[in-house]
Amino acid sequence: MESSVKIPGTSWNMKVYQLEDSYNDPTVIVEFIKGIHVMHQFILEKEGTLEKIFQLFLERENLLIPENRLQYFINQQIGDIYKLTVNKPKRKKTTIKSMMNLSEMKDKKINIMGLSSSGKSSIYKVVFEQKKWWDLKDILPTQGIQQYEQTVNSLKDFKLYILDFAGNVHDFKLYRKDASKYFSTTSALVFVIDVSDPESLQDAVNKFSWSVNQMAEYAPEGRIFCLLHKTDLATQVDNFQGISDFIENSVNGIKTKIHIIPTSVRNNTIYLAWEQIFKSLIPKDKSLDILTQNLKEKLNLYNLLVLEKRTGLAICGSVGLLDNEVLVGTINKVWHQLGSLADDIELAGLQQITCSLGNGYLFLEEFEKNLILVMVSPKIDVLDKYKENIDRFKQEIIRAVI
Numbered sequence: 001m002e003s004s005v006k007i008p009g010t011s012w013n014m015k016v017y018q019l020e021d022s023y024n025d026p027t028v029i030v031e032f033i034k035g036i037h038v039m040h041q042f043i044l045e046k047e048g049t050l051e052k053i054f055q056l057f058l059e060r061e062n063l064l065i066p067e068n069r070l071q072y073f074i075n076q077q078i079g080d081i082y083k084l085t086v087n088k089p090k091r092k093k094t095t096i097k098s099m100m101n102l103s104e105m106k107d108k109k110i111n112i113m114g115l116s117s118s119g120k121s122s123i124y125k126v127v128f129e130q131k132k133w134w135d136l137k138d139i140l141p142t143q144g145i146q147q148y149e150q151t152v153n154s155l156k157d158f159k160l161y162i163l164d165f166a167g168n169v170h171d172f173k174l175y176r177k178d179a180s181k182y183f184s185t186t187s188a189l190v191f192v193i194d195v196s197d198p199e200s201l202q203d204a205v206n207k208f209s210w211s212v213n214q215m216a217e218y219a220p221e222g223r224i225f226c227l228l229h230k231t232d233l234a235t236q237v238d239n240f241q242g243i244s245d246f247i248e249n250s251v252n253g254i255k256t257k258i259h260i261i262p263t264s265v266r267n268n269t270i271y272l273a274w275e276q277i278f279k280s281l282i283p284k285d286k287s288l289d290i291l292t293q294n295l296k297e298k299l300n301l302y303n304l305l306v307l308e309k310r311t312g313l314a315i316c317g318s319v320g321l322l323d324n325e326v327l328v329g330t331i332n333k334v335w336h337q338l339g340s341l342a343d344d345i346e347l348a349g350l351q352q353i354t355c356s357l358g359n360g361y362l363f364l365e366e367f368e369k370n371l372i373l374v375m376v377s378p379k380i381d382v383l384d385k386y387k388e389n390i391d392r393f394k395q396e397i398i399r400a401v402i
């Protein structure tokens, strides 16, 4: 759905449309067109308002439109944009299911490797730092190896070490020299291949094949994932079967299963891929799920979950409306954003969020510093009415993860 309209008093047209595969929030693009050429492009969410976008456009083009006429035009467009975003078809959101067996958790190291500019650092920042893809267009090449530590469950001291390896030729030479150092104790290799760049494919596959061999030698228990990345730039009909076959053939003879997953930071595929990566590392804990399911039934909730705040991963969840699935990144993103708002207006830390929706309520509540209780309920009074049960449930969760 899109619209293109003439801007009154000028020779310009404006086109507003929504990105096809936008995942997070509706990504509305505003373009200013002269003749057949798109001369300026803005992202509504990034600039804030249509007024702001117009201000930028008029400044850049040194144009003047009488204030009242401009405002009238903008008001009309805002109505259309609103329709565009609310009519957005509901899509199934990405999820990370409850996947942590807390008794089996150990520190895990994940190597993200691939040629330079294949998108490794962007992937890290989108998945773990809640960055938007358009803020990463000017991301600089990584120098050396960037090491990140994610505390998946600080209470139990479970750590995820994520290593973002620079992809340039010089660095790859260093990795070759000292492969055992880089590959031993690796729980998962995530190799990123840019599918929008066919010229580099052979080089990428050679390096992937080499990395797979190093995994076989130094970390034979480790999992191997190959992300066919930047699929948004490839033609829509391509299902990447050709590239997948080519990659599989090039690593023939390796016992470990190689998971090949098409991804893009511009849609939910990148979260789905990480869901699979995490799942492969951490088996699901049944007992906490049963506990959750019981409380859900007692309180008559639509759904009940406990998330780890920093990563947005589910510790446990009930089977319900959302089919035991969590909106990856979404809930902790909301939490972090409101948390920083609280800082900005100089209020003490965020403790609870209550949302009133058309057919129920969403409650988010932080407990034990790093956990978020998520309840979706048809009734507003559950928090008070079942306070004791909820407190006991929280205690049991804390006991299980400490």
Ligand SMILES: Nc1nc2c(ncn2[C@@H]2O[C@H](COP(=O)(O)OP(=O)(O)OP(=O)(O)O)[C@@H](O)[C@H]2O)c(=O)[nH]1
Binding pocket: 114, 115, 116, 117, 118, 119, 120, 121, 122, 123, 133, 136, 137, 138, 139, 140, 141, 142, 143, 165, 166, 167, 168, 229, 230, 231, 232, 233, 263, 264, 265, 266
């Ligand atoms: N279209 C599109 N561009 C992407 C995607 N992921 C990353 N990019 C872009 O690819 C470029 C390179 O991204 P980086 O994340 O710096 O690549 P890198 O693999 O970390 O590169 P090195 O640090 O040099 O090894 C940036 O301009 C990103 O915006 C994607 O899914 N789609």
Ligand SMILES: [Mg+2]
Binding pocket: 120, 121, 122, 140, 141, 142, 164, 165, 166, 167
């Ligand atoms: Mg990088």
